[in-house]
Amino acid sequence: MVWTSERRRGGVGQSVLTDTRFAEAGLAREGATLHLGGVALSTIATRVGTPVYVYNAEAIRERYHALDQALAAVPHRICYAVKANSTLAVLRILRDLGAGADIVSAGEMSRAVAAGFAPDRVVFSGVGKAASELRQAVRARLGHLNVESVEELHCLGKIANAEQMDVSVGIRVNPDVTTDTHPYISTGKTGIKFGVPADQVPAAAAFIARHPRLQLTTLAMHLGSQLSDTEPFRQGIAHLLALAARLQAGDGHPIRVIDIGGGLAIRYADEPSMDPARFAAAVVPLLEPSGYTVYLEPGRFLVGSAGVLVTEVLYRKHSGGKEFVVVDAGMNDLVRPSHYQAYHEIVELETRTAETVRADIVGPVCETGDFLALDRVVPDVRAGERLAVLGAGAYGFAMASNYNTRPRPAEVVVDGDVWWVARARERVEDLYRGELMSPTGSA
Ligand code: LLP
Numbered sequence: 001m002v003w004t005s006e007r008r009r010g011g012v013g014q015s016v017l018t019d020t021r022f023a024e025a026g027l028a029r030e031g032a033t034l035h036l037g038g039v040a041l042s043t044i045a046t047r048v049g050t051p052v053y054v055y056n057a058e059a060i061r062e063r064y065h066a067l068d069q070a071l072a073a074v075p076h077r078i079c080y081a082v083k084a085n086s087t088l089a090v091l092r093i094l095r096d097l098g099a100g101a102d103i104v105s106a107g108e109m110s111r112a113v114a115a116g117f118a119p120d121r122v123v124f125s126g127v128g129k130a131a132s133e134l135r136q137a138v139r140a141r142l143g144h145l146n147v148e149s150v151e152e153l154h155c156l157g158k159i160a161n162a163e164q165m166d167v168s169v170g171i172r173v174n175p176d177v178t179t180d181t182h183p184y185i186s187t188g189k190t191g192i193k194f195g196v197p198a199d200q201v202p203a204a205a206a207f208i209a210r211h212p213r214l215q216l217t218t219l220a221m222h223l224g225s226q227l228s229d230t231e232p233f234r235q236g237i238a239h240l241l242a243l244a245a246r247l248q249a250g251d252g253h254p255i256r257v258i259d260i261g262g263g264l265a266i267r268y269a270d271e272p273s274m275d276p277a278r279f280a281a282a283v284v285p286l287l288e289p290s291g292y293t294v295y296l297e298p299g300r301f302l303v304g305s306a307g308v309l310v311t312e313v314l315y316r317k318h319s320g321g322k323e324f325v326v327v328d329a330g331m332n333d334l335v336r337p338s339h340y341q342a343y344h345e346i347v348e349l350e351t352r353t354a355e356t357v358r359a360d361i362v363g364p365v366c367e368t369g370d371f372l373a374l375d376r377v378v379p380d381v382r383a384g385e386r387l388a389v390l391g392a393g394a395y396g397f398a399m400a401s402n403y404n405t406r407p408r409p410a411e412v413v414v415d416g417d418v419w420w421v422a423r424a425r426e427r428v429e430d431l432y433r434g435e436l437m438s439p440t441g442s443a
Contacts (some may be wrong), residue, residue, distance in 0.1 A: 008080040011203050012168050013100040014247060014355045020267065021088060021267055021305075021345060021390065021391075023310065024059065024063075024267065024305040024306075025056060025059055025305045025306060025307075025390060025391075026056040026058055026059040026062075026306070027308070027390070029351070030352040031170070032350050032352070033349070033350055034347065034348070034349050034350070034388060036054055036056050036251075036308060036414050037056045037057070037058055037059075037414040037415065037416055037417070037418045037419075038378075038416050038417030038418075039172075039414045039417060041054060041308070041310055041349050041386075041388055042349045042386065044310070044412050044414075044419060045310045045312070045349065045386050048410050048412060048421060048425070049310055049410065049425065050310055050311050050328055050329070050386060050409075051310065051311045051312075051329035051333050051411055052310050052311040052329055052410045052411070052425075053083075053307055053308070053309050053310075053392060053393075053396055053397050053409055053410070053411045053412065054307065054308050054309075054310060054411075054412045054414060054419075055085070055087075055089075055090060055302070055303070055306050055307040055393055055411070055412070055413050055414065055422075056306045056307070056413075056414050056415075057093050057306075057413055057414065057415040058301055058377040058415065058416065059305060059306035060090070060093050060094065060303055060306045060393075061093065061097060061371060062388075063077065063301060063303075063306065064094065064097045064099065064302055064304070065097075066276045067264075067276045067279075067296070067298065067301065067302075068098075069276075070279065070280035071276075071280055071284065071294065071296075072278050072289050073280070073284050073288055074284055074287050074293075074294050075292075075293045075294065076294040076295070076296065076382035077099075077100050077121070077293065077294075077295050078099050078100065078157035078294065078295075078296050078298065078302075079099065079100035079101055079102040079121070079122075079123050079295055079296065079297050080094045080099045080100070080101055080102065080297075080298065080299065080302055080303075081102045081262045081297045081298060081299030081300075082101050082102065082103050082104075082108045082111060082112055082299075082400060083104055083108065083299060083395075084203050084299025084300050084302070084303055084393075084394040084395055084398060085299070085303045085307070085393055085394055085395075085396070085397065085398050086108055086111050086398055087397065087411050087423055088111065088114060088422070088423075089411075089420075089422035089423075089424055090113050090303060090413070090422075091111060091112060091115030091116075091117070092115045092116060093117055093147070094302065095116045095117050099115065099121075099142065099302075099326075100121035100122060100123065100282055100295070101117045101121065101122045101123070102122075102123045102125055102262070102297035102299075103123070103124055103126075104124070104125050105126065105129075105133065105208055106127035106130075106132070106133040106136050106137075109122065109124070109133075109136065109137065109140065109142070113140070118154065118398050119140045119141050119142050119143070119144070120141060120143045121143055121321070122142045122143055123142070123143050123144055123145075123146060123170070123220070123259065123295065123297070124137045124144075124145045124146065125146045125148075125172065125220070125297070126146075126148070127148045127149070127193050127194055129145075129152065129220065131155055131159065131340035134152075134155060134156050134159050135159050135163065137426075138159055138160060138165050139163060139165070139168055139184070139232055140161050141165070143168065143172045144167075144168035144169060144217055144218050144257070145167065145168070145169060145170065146169075146171070146172040146195070146218065146220045147169060147170070147171060147172065147204070148195055148196060148434050149196060150195060150196065150204050150207070151204065153169070153171075153204055153207055153208070153214075153388070154207070156169065157207065157211050157213070157214055159160055160211070160213035160214055161212075161213055165213065166213050166214075166215065167213060167214050167215070167349040168215055168217040168218070169208055169214050169215065169216050169217065169218070170216075170217065170218030170219065170220045170257070170259055171196050171201055171204055171205065171218070171219055171220065172194070172195045172196060172220040172221065172222065172259075173195055173196055173198060173201055173219060173220065173239070173240060173243060174188060174189070174190055174192075174194060174195030174196060174197050174198065174221075174222070175188055175195075175198065175219055175221050175235070175236045175239040175240065176188070176189055176190045176197075176198065177189065177221075177223055177232045177235045177239070178232065179223050179224040179227055179229070179232045179238045179263075180227075180229060181224045181225060181226050181227055181263075181294075182226065182341075182342075183341050184339075184340060185224055185225035185226060185340070186223075186224040187222055187224045187225075188221060188222065188223035188224055188232065188236060194222070194360050195221065195222075197375075198239070198243070201243060201247075202246075202247070202250075205247050205250075205251060206251065208253070209251035209252075209253065209337070215253070215254055216247070216253040216254070216255060217253075217255060217256050217257055218255065218256070218257040218258070218259050218295070219240045219243060219244050219247075219255060219257075219258055219259070220240075220257075220258075220259035220260075220261065220295075221236045221237075221239075221240055221259070221260060221261050222261030222262060222263065222297060223236055223261060223263055224263050225263045225299075225300060226263065226265045226266075226300065227263040227264065227265055227274065228265040228271065228272040228273060228274050230274075230278060230279055230281075230282030230283065231282075232417055233260060233279070233282060233283055234282055234283065234286060235355055235420070236260065236261075237258065237260055237283055237286050237287060240258050240260075240288060241258065241286065241287075241290055241292075243260065244290075244292070253377075255291060255292070255294055257292060257293050257294075257295050258287065258290065258292040258293075258294055258295070259294075259295035259296075259297065260287075260294060260295070261296070261297050261299055262296065262297035262298040262299050262301070263298070263300075264276075264279060264298050264300070264301035265300075265301070266301060266304040266305050266391065266394075267305070267391075268342065268343050268344060268345065268390075268391045269343045269345065274301065282337070282433075286349060296368075299394055299395075300394035300395065302394075303394050304391055304392075304393045304394035304395075305390075305391055305393060306393040307391075307392045307393020307394070308389060308390055308391075308392055308393075308394060309333065309334050309388070309389040309392040309396055309409070310328055310349065310386055310387070310388050310389075311327040311328050311329035311333075311372075311386065311389065312327065312328045312366070312384065312385070312386045312387075312388050313325055313326070313327055313381050313382065313383050313384065313385050313386070313387065314326045314327060314328055314383060315383055316381075316382065316383065319409065322359070322360060323357050323359035324359055324360050324362055325357075325359045325360070325361045325362070325378065325381060326360070326362055326363075326364070327363060327364075327372065327387065328363075328364065329367065329372065329389070329409070330363025330364050330365035330370050330403075330404070331363055331365050331367065331370040331371070331403070331408065332363075332365055332400060332401045332402065332403040332406050333363070333397075333406070333408070333409055334389060334392055334396050334398050334399075334400070334407075335374050335398075335399050335400070335401070336395060336396070336399070337371055337373060337374075338367075338369040338370060338371060338410065339399075343373075344372065344373065344389045344390060344391050344392065345389070345390040346361060346372065346373055346376065346378055346388070346389065346390070346422075347379075347387065347388050347390065348378075348379045348381060348385060348386070348387055348388075348391050349385070349386040349387065349388055350385065350386070351379070352377060352381075352385065353380050354379075355379070356376060356377050356378065356379055356380055357377070357378060357379075357380045357381075358375060358376070359375075359376065359378060360373065360374050360375065360376070361373040361376060361387075364404070364406075365403060365404050365406070366404060372389055376407065397409065397411055397423075402426075402431050405428065405431055405432075407425055407427060407428055407430065407431060408425070408426045409425060410423060410424055410425035411423040
């Protein structure tokens with residue numbers, strides 16, 4: 001079953017289900033029934049209800065191994081970007097593979113520790129870490145903290161002194177590299193909020209050199225997300241290596257790690273993804289002679305393809321000359337189509353008809369921008385039938401909200417033919433716990 005498409009952008013276009021796309025997720029059709037790993041998705045949907053996120057543990061492991069093996073020629077550590085999917089069961093799969101973790105908040109630190117990551121394998125990134133978060137990270141003795149401004153560095157210096165703790169510091173450099181991705185997720189260019197501009201790095205490094213408690217162990221970058229071209233990585237790495245050489249020659253910093261960030265692209269439709277072998281062929285020749293340990297912070301690459309969002313068709317309707325398929329998952333459950341005009345493949349759980357329809361697939365949320373797909377050719381589904389939205393393992397549940405007082409979906413992990421509810425569906429009561437209706441009243 002293959003559909004083709006001319007239009008991809010804006011969540012728009014015809015379905016383009018390809019064998020590769022299915023294989024990366026571990027999806028397969030047995031007869032009419034769509035399986036993820038060894039489990040029929042309709043079984044999960046019936047038992048747990050919809051909407052429900054389902055992740056394939058084995059697909060995550062395959063992605064990790066592919067990247068790990070491709071980089072075998074250089075000492076490296078894959079620090080999973082927790083923000084992509086911070087559910088404990090997913091974190092545990094990655095921890096068990098030997099991954100480190102890249103976090104951006106005290107909340108993610110708690111999750112990483114709860115999932116069993118050793119604190120010294122956790123890297124703390126983020127442009128706005130509060131002093132309380134920095135203090136917590138210092139006390140927890142995290143692997144290193146990537147600072148993103150000179151003021152943050154000063155704050156960290158005060159905390160290290162007050163706590164009388166030595167701290168490994170990374171400077172996240174903004175290498176001013178252009179990337180071809182959605183502007184909201186392009187992060188390596190000057191004029192955006194991320195990283196220390198290259199001309200401020202020497203002063204930051206000099207501050208660290210003078211500080212009795214701080215050591216500069218790492219130079220870091222993160223260029224953006226959903227990058228399929230290797231050239232920006234090569235440019236950024238060359239920039240970091242030149243900077244590292246200059247800094248070491250100057251103040252003799254103990255730099256051991258070059259952290260090249262995340263951003264490796266996956267295939268949502270038929271756009272190019274980042275093949276690990278192609279990625280390694282581009283970056284290893286630069287990194288290998290340097291002798292540094294290489295850290296990567298992939299999120300989407302490891303978990304994106306491995307997850308689907310299963311939703312049920314509530315209604316069909318025809319309005320203004322257009323067809324609508326109204327489903328029970330909305331922008332609060334998966335915001336990527338409305339926020340980034342992202343394309344997600346949508347397929348039926350049970351094949352019933354070869355008939356197709358061109359329709360907008362829309363959710364129940366009270367916004368015109370609440371859609372999973374626009375002007376998409378999909379099977380001619382009826383109310384009660386269920387659909388899988390593919391490529392939903394990264395930035396899916398992690399970005400879900402309670403808008404319209406909608407409880408967030410359940411999450412299920414499939415491992416071979418075993419599956420379990422890794423996170424129960426929220427209940428409405430959970431959503432207003434702790435609210436006060438009056439100064440003295442109770443919730
Ligand atoms: N490291 C840092 C410092 C980051 O800011 C990010 C992502 C990553 C690593 C992981 O990037 P990845 O390998 O997953 O591309 N919500 C957006 C993506 C935002 C990415 C933010 N930073 C989306 O749904 O496309």
